[in-house]
Amino acid sequence: MSATADVAYDADDELGPIDYIVVEFPAGERRITGDALAELAALAADGTIRVLDLVIVHKGEDGSIEVDEIEDHDDLGALGALAAGFAEVLAEQDLLDVAAAMEPGSSAGILVWENTWAAPFAAAVRRNGGQLIASGRIPTQALIAALTSEGE
Template sequence: MNDNDLDVLGPIDYLVVEFPADRKPDGSALPLLIDLVDRNIIRVLDLIFVRKEPDGALSGIAIEDLGFEGGVDVTLFAEAATGLIDRTDLEEAAAVLEPGCSGAILVYENCWAAPFASALRREGAQLVASGRIPVQGILAALDALDASS
């Protein structure tokens, strides 16, 4: 990646998703992720599937070995490996996954925000705080508002 690429880079986010121990992922969310990539909303940088064993050990799972149903083309994701996820990241993911569960670790660029972020960087601005409000928190707050009305 050269300096020009960095000038137009959007914010980078990650997420860790846990799948229940009694069900394996079926791949039904992957077409939606592919749609986001196709529409240049995000760019998948890394996608790693893991399983946390009952003893706490973490093992990788090749996306091709998940046996997704519905003919999902996993080629895009099998090649998504920039190396941004290191051993420390895997250990942190293991800490939040329940034993016996599988999970996905996704690192992605927010392409939609790249022009805005680039303009801010040119102005000398920098991001000093960021966060996310979980959907459950929004729903709870709305329920509380409804109850008080």
């Protein structure tokens, strides 16, 4: 993701690592529910994360693209208070790249967040001259498979 932000930060600000996920819902499948949004709002409310952007992309059967900015919806429940503070870091090209990978008729949620729980550690590393040179994520399914095979 190539993020562009409407928010400026000083180099001394305590920023945690920034992550994103894209979750696709095939045509006819369930969409993001109130349960998922409530869990997201709870993570933000307790300071574990800070939601920077949340967008829904719909890809028509004909390949057309429609983008829903979450903050444009009226009934957001607990997520409503967070939407006002979104930094809107996703660029148009990010949305086009996601749409290109999507199946026709599907929808995808794109979530960008700061891991605020790690901000003090990350700031200390930067103050000491360190810089992030690699990052990754182990898929949950791969870890479960590895742990399961060890026990056999």
